[in-house]
Amino acid sequence: MKAIVHKYEMDNIDTDVIIPGPYLKIMDPDELAKHAMEGLDKDFVGKVNRGDFVVAGENFGCGSSREHAPIALKHAGITAVLALSFARIFYRNSVDGAHLLPIEIDRDAYENISDKDQLEVDINKGEVNNLTKNKIYKMKPFPELIRKIIDVGGLLNYTP
Amino acid sequence: MTITEKILARASGNDKVSSGDVIFANVDKVMLHDVSGPGVMTIFNDLEKKGRKIEKIWDPSRVWVSEDHFVPSVDKLAAQNIVLVQNFVKKFGIEKHFKYGLGQYGICHTLSHEEALVLPGEVYVGGDSHTNTTGAIGAFATGMGHTDVAYVLLNGKIWFRVPETILFKMEGNIPDYLMAKDVILNIIADHGTDIGNYKTIQFNGSAISNMPMDERFTLTNMTTEAGAKNGIIEPDQTTIDYVNERSNATFTPVFGDSDAEFTDVHTYDVEKMEPIVAKPFSPANRAIVRELGSIPIDKAYIGSCTGAKYTDLVEAAKIIKGNKVKARTEVLPAAQSIYRRALKDGLISIFMDAGAVVGPPTCGACCGAHMGVLAKDEVCVSTTNRNFPGRMGHIGSKTYLASPKVVAASAITGVITDPRDVR
Known part of the structure; x- marks a missing residue:
């Protein structure tokens, strides 16, 4: 996966800003995608290209259990969110629903990555390659079960 | 274990x-x-x-x-x-x-x-x-x-x-x-x-x-x-x-x-605590009500799974009883059974006599969906659980999270108020 970063240098980006409450009655993913990150950045949808990454701080996706949040991001074009940490339900939803990859990075990587950097993410190597800055960061490895669920394309395809 | x-x-x-x-x-x-x-x-x-x-x-x-x-x-x-x-x-x-x-x-x-x-x-x-x-x-x-x-x-x-x-x-x-x-x-x-x-x-x-x-x-x-x-x-x-x-x-x-x-x-020793609010835009953004200064409100909201259980309505009604609300006040009991009990016990009359509106159970306004969302720049003191940007309506609105007692005291004064100051 090789694409551009959209960096939000803040902690606690909540699901209310990722996809505001009034849109929760929408089930069409492409319709949801039109409102991705609406509470934080009105220009988000216009500047994301298919495959891009979001980079953010601690506790990304906190708040409600709405799976609409990773669905809206995915259909807006995002394939992975790289953050210092994730709120647990957002993490589960992203993996179990096979919407996007929640990748935990360390603070050095977080501070080094700039908005619009080009990254290459390789979950097999466990590496994030910053092609713009010519730097390689380690990602936190996925726990065993999480990796298995990712590999089969979501929890509904997984047999314990 | x-x-x-x-x-x-x-x-x-x-x-x-x-x-x-x-x-x-x-x-x-x-x-x-x-x-x-x-x-x-x-x-x-x-x-x-x-x-x-x-x-x-x-x-x-x-x-x-x-x-x-x-x-x-x-x-x-x-x-x-x-x-x-x-x-x-x-x-x-x-x-x-x-x-x-x-x-x-x-x-x-x-x-x-x-x-x-x-x-x-x-x-x-x-x-x-x-x-x-x-x-x-x-x-x-x-x-x-x-x-x-x-x-x-x-x-x-x-x-x-x-x-x-x-x-x-x-x-x-x-x-x-x-x-x-x-x-x-x-x-x-x-x-x-x-x-x-x-x-x-x-x-x-x-x-x-x-x-x-x-x-x-x-x-x-x-x-x-x-x-x-x-x-x-x-x-x-x-x-x-x-x-x-x-x-x-x-x-x-x-x-x-x-x-x-x-x-x-x-x-914790709970006896040492003071009535507080969580200021916009995080539930962790604490302020002691008496140290808050004067914060006029546009709306007092008593609703949601957090703050519209029977006990919440009872405590709010004790403070509101016999007063008139000075800011728009909306009371939405969290379930039909609670609404009925509040009706039977006279709580609904207390709220309505004070000028508040009482609505049907719904998550509506708590998650900014409907039934009382906030306009730009409006300030709400609320018994709900979240005050993220835009949570209860316009992205430019502000929600202060508080107990039903603080919300009730604020409703009858029009500013965010410690319940001890309305006795």
Whole structure:
């Protein structure tokens, strides 16, 4: 996966800003995608290209259990969110629903990555390659079960 | 083992589990509503398109469905979702369907305890983040998204990473100007909105023993705002009586072992606390009401699973009684049964005599969906649980989270007010 970063240098980006409450009655993913990150950045949808990454701080996706949040991001074009940490339900939803990859990075990587950097993410190597800055960061490895669920394309395809 | 570990050990068929273990546990109860429900149905439809015929679900008797977020239906799309929910319930033979306008209905988390749908010792998964609420009866209750709920409906089990437990020992008697809301907002302010991430938050201590169940639910409800996987309180006589008043079902209360391990133990003296608010835009953004200065409000809101239980209405009514509200005040009881009881006991008259509007149970305004959302620059003091940007309406509106006592005192003065200052 090789694409551009959209960096939000803040902690606690909540699901209310990722996809505001009034849109929760929408089930069409492409319709949801039109409102991705609406509470934080009105220009988000216009500047994301298919495959891009979001980079953010601690506790990304906190708040409600709405799976609409990773669905809206995915259909807006995002394939992975790289953050210092994730709120647990957002993490589960992203993996179990096979919407996007929640990748935990360390603070050095977080501070080094700039908005619009080009990254290459390789979950097999466990590496994030910053092609713009010519730097390689380690990602936190996925726990065993999480990796298995990712590999089969979501929890509904997984047999314990 | 802690109570949470013991419940998960039983549900996963293990003699013992420890924090960090990844297990598949059998689920005792599962809930979906008018937001997570249509999500589940989308997944079922997708599976059927791929050739998997879904003619039955794991156990309809363990499933219950509420209509709460967009009811009374806010528009055509919401109305259509209610039809989807209705068809789903019928197709799979789910009998516990709390339909608005057809008897008892209300906010899912309130129904979970009002109707004793979940019993002490059970594993309960809900398609909503505030499912943590129900942990106050001594169950393992946790919120998930609609993929996980769909998985439970098909398989009757789900994976968990057994959480570490943080224990909050709450000592003392809660003074009459404080409520559980002040207690949990203080905890979140002291420890942050992610202290509980992937963990259990458990409460005990004399302050908890003296608390009625409605107040305990406020504590576990807002463990979600501390990021917790679940909030839990071990059952005592208050719990047992509460459940038995509402259900004939038999259950086995679970208690932690005396040598249970906690990753952290924090002790509080609740008598030293002051009435507080969480200022915009985080539940952790604490201010003591008396140190806040003059904050005029446009609206006082008494609603939601957090702040419109029967006890919340009683406490608000005590302060509002005989006064006129000076800011727009909206009271939405959390369930039809609570509304009826409040009507019978004269609380609704107190609110209406004061000039407040009383509306039907709904999550509506709490999540900015409908039934009283905020305009740009409007300021609201609210008994709800979140004050993120745009949570209750316009992105430029501001919500202060507070106890029903603070909200009631503010309603009759028009500025955010300590309940001690309106006596």
